[in-house]
Amino acid sequence: MNQDEKYLFDLTGYIVIKNALTKEEVKACNRSIDHHIQFLHEREDSLAGGAKPLAGTSYRKEMGGMLAWDRPWCEPFRRLLVHPEVSSYLNVILGESYRLDNGPSLIVMDEGTEGGTLHGGGVERPDFSEAYFFKNGRIYCGLTVVEFMLTDEGPGDGGLALIQGSHKANLSCPRAMTLYQEYQQHVTEVHVKAGDVVVFTETLTHGTLPWKARHQRRALLYKFSPGFQAYSQGAHQVTYPDYIEDMTAEERAVMEAPYVR
Numbered sequence: 120m121n122q123d124e125k126y127l128f129d130l131t132g133y134i135v136i137k138n139a140l141t142k143e144e145v146k147a148c149n150r151s152i153d154h155h156i157q158f159l160h161e162r163e164d165s166l167a168g169g170a171k172p173l174a175g176t177s178y179r180k181e182m183g184g185m186l187a188w189d190r191p192w193c194e195p196f197r198r199l200l201v202h203p204e205v206s207s208y209l210n211v212i213l214g215e216s217y218r219l220d221n222g223p224s225l226i227v228m229d230e231g232t233e234g235g236t237l238h239g240g241g242v243e244r245p246d247f248s249e250a251y252f253f254k255n256g257r258i259y260c261g262l263t264v265v266e267f268m269l270t271d272e273g274p275g276d277g278g279l280a281l282i283q284g285s286h287k288a289n290l291s292c293p294r295a296m297t298l299y300q301e302y303q304q305h306v307t308e309v310h311v312k313a314g315d316v317v318v319f320t321e322t323l324t325h326g327t328l329p330w331k332a333r334h335q336r337r338a339l340l341y342k343f344s345p346g347f348q349a350y351s352q353g354a355h356q357v358t359y360p361d362y363i364e365d366m367t368a369e370e371r372a373v374m375e376a377p378y379v380r
């Protein structure tokens with residue numbers, strides 16, 4: 120990550136790493152997904168918040184669990200944990216011992232799929248797990264989203280959208296803006312090619328525009344944290360040793376693994 124990219128990430132809250140994945144790497148992910156297509160499920164609830172500009176004819180589809188698939192199917196997804204084109208950025212943004220907080224999770228949208236409200240950023244930063252600040256020449260960033268694009272997202276297609284600079288907002292985003300009803304000129308629709316990777320701080324206000332393209336959208340999300348902190352339980356589902364089971368609920372809460380409760 121060079122000085123210009125660092126400046127732009129600090130300024131806007133996101134960066135697009137062009138051609139981070141080779142065509143073969145994208146193909147390998149898509150092939151593994153196709154092989155497990157029976158696990159793809161449509162959400163049961165809407166993400167569009169009842170807003171007309173975000174409405175669609177179906178809910179988005181999702182799939183997870185790739186890291187646990189049998190070999191060789193899991194391999195392309197495991198490689199993305201430490202992909203050199205991406206880890207060189209995460210080492211700067213999160214520090215060298217960054218860890219997977221949760222994911223990967225796949226978002227799939229066919230033509231007509233609804234969007235999702237803009238969320239995160241401003242006063243929605245609840246605690247240090249989603250902090251963003253700059254001090255002594257370096258970036259300090261909590262939960263960070265890495266979105267591996269497995270298909271193109273061109274102008275007018277929809278998909279990932281964000282409000283540049285909102286990771287530094289001090290006020291909550293106007294409700295009509297989160298619903299994409301007002302101030303659309305301040306919402307950036309991110310345009311990418313398959314193989315590009317978008318890295319953004321979870322404190323950036325972001326969401327999804329309805330999918331209008333004829334081809335299927337596939338975006339693969341990994342969420343990383345600095346090595347010393349956690350936002351969610353991720354792979355570390357709590358199983359208590361017996362002596363903790365014997366504690367009061369209040370005592371047990373203090374013994375839990377780090378994550379945002």
Ligand SMILES: O=C(O)CCC(=O)C(=O)O
Pocket residue numbers: 226235266278279280325326327338
């Ligand atoms: O559609 C996207 O790329 C963004 C998804 C998103 O904001 C989310 O799942 O929280």
